[in-house]
Amino acid sequence: MTRFAPLPRRDGLITYRHADGGLWGTERWGITRGGDGRRVLSAHCEMAIGSDDVVRDSVLSVDADFQPCDAYVRIMNGGRLTGTGWFRFDQSHAECETYTEAEGRLSQRMPIQRPLRGFGVHAVQSDGWLGASFPFEEGPGHVKFWGTNLMHSLHHLGASGPYFTTTHSGLEYVGLETVTVPAGTFECRRIRLRGTTNNHPPYDMWLSTDGDHLYVKGVVGGYMDSLFQLEELTGSPLDAPEETC
Numbered sequence: 001m002t003r004f005a006p007l008p009r010r011d012g013l014i015t016y017r018h019a020d021g022g023l024w025g026t027e028r029w030g031i032t033r034g035g036d037g038r039r040v041l042s043a044h045c046e047m048a049i050g051s052d053d054v055v056r057d058s059v060l061s062v063d064a065d066f067q068p069c070d071a072y073v074r075i076m077n078g079g080r081l082t083g084t085g086w087f088r089f090d091q092s093h094a095e096c097e098t099y100t101e102a103e104g105r106l107s108q109r110m111p112i113q114r115p116l117r118g119f120g121v122h123a124v125q126s127d128g129w130l131g132a133s134f135p136f137e138e139g140p141g142h143v144k145f146w147g148t149n150l151m152h153s154l155h156h157l158g159a160s161g162p163y164f165t166t167t168h169s170g171l172e173y174v175g176l177e178t179v180t181v182p183a184g185t186f187e188c189r190r191i192r193l194r195g196t197t198n199n200h201p202p203y204d205m206w207l208s209t210d211g212d213h214l215y216v217k218g219v220v221g222g223y224m225d226s227l228f229q230l231e232e233l234t235g236s237p238l239d240a241p242e243e244t245c
Contacts, residue, residue, distance in 0.1 A: 007032040010235030012183065014124055014215060016047065019225045024049045029125045031212065033238040037064045039212075043123035047157055049224070053078050054159045058121040066132030066213065068119035073152050073162040085152065085162040087119065094150060098163045108164045112150070117171075120151035122158025124228050128207045128215035131191045134171055143194055145170035154198045156224070169196040179206045179217050183233040186216045201225075210237040 009032045016025030025047035032040050040061045047054045055076040061069045071087040085098025085106075095109040118130040134144060149169065152162035174190040188206035196203075201222025208214040218228035 007034060008235075008238045009033075010212065010214070010233065010238065012125070012214070012230055012234070013232040015229055015231050016049075016124075017227050017229070019227065024226070027123055027125065029123060031125075031235075031238065038062060038069060039066075039238060041123070041125060041129070043121070043125055045123055045158075049157070052157055052159055054157050055079075056122065056158055058123050058126065060119065060121050060123075060126055060129075062118075062129060062132075065115065066118065066129050067114055067116060071119055071121055071152075073121055073158075075153075075159060075162060077159055083160070083162050087152070087162075087164075089116075089119070094164065096162075096164055098161065100161055100163065102160075103163065106163050110164065113147070115146070117146040117149050120149065120158075120167075122151070122153060124205075124218055125215045127205060127218070128213045131171060131189070131205070131207050132213045134173060134189075134191065136173055136189060138173070140173055140175035143170055143172045145195065156198075156200060167196065167198055169198075169200070170194045174204070176209070177206060181217055181229045181231070183216075183230040186210075186214075188216050211239060212237050 011030045014027040017023050027045045029043040038061050043058045045056045057074045059072040068089045075083045083100035087096040094112050098106045115133050149167045151165050153160045154165045172192040172194045177190050179186050179188045187209045190206050193203040201220050201224050203220045205218040206216045216230050220226050
């Protein structure tokens with residue numbers, strides 16, 4: 001008889017707060033590692049800021065190099081389903097099949113060149129994975145652009161689409177810092193968004209150095225003026241074996 005064994009797993013809760021401490025969103029996520037070495041992120045995000053009232057569910061799988069393999073995104077605005085879509089990545093192409101309230105049924109296929117910066121599904125834990133392929137060995141101050149970046153939405157909360165959209169922003173490595181948040185104290189790499197092409201406010205994030213690139217903390221300026229923090233965390237580092245799509 002085969003004995004059931006649950007997958008290695010980590011779970012967390014991230015809060016989104018205004019600078020004055022007011023709560024405007026939450027993100028509850030889970031990460032598993034399968035027998036093929038791929039990590040799978042599932043994230044449920046609920047947000048209400050300004051005129052936006054958004055619920056977004058995302059699933060993203062990545063290989064051992066944190067390169068995207070496939071994804072699913074479902075978006076609600078104002079309590080109404082406005083879009084849902086499936087995305088897939090091989091070594092040379094990205095494709096999606098989606099439906100949105102605004103655009104109707106969409107099919108897209110486009111060439112890609114790996115390594116990608118990642119695939120932006122807007123959950124801030126997935127933002128952490130955008131930094132996983134950064135050449136940190138180049139040291140603090142290094143800036144890297146990957147060329148065209150793929151996202152499912154240019155809306156800052158990921159409230160539009162989903163379908164393939166592009167940006168050309170890069171990342172800067174600021175340095176190692178020890179960060180204390182409600183979930184604990186972590187050694188982190190601090191990175192900064194550079195050269196944004198969709199008017200994104202200034203954005204710094206602190207990612208764990210334990211191999212899972214957990215999103216521990218984020219600070220965004222401008223009209224958002226907000227702090228993102230890891231409030232809860234369970235599970236140990238997943239330590240995935242080498243595997244590619």
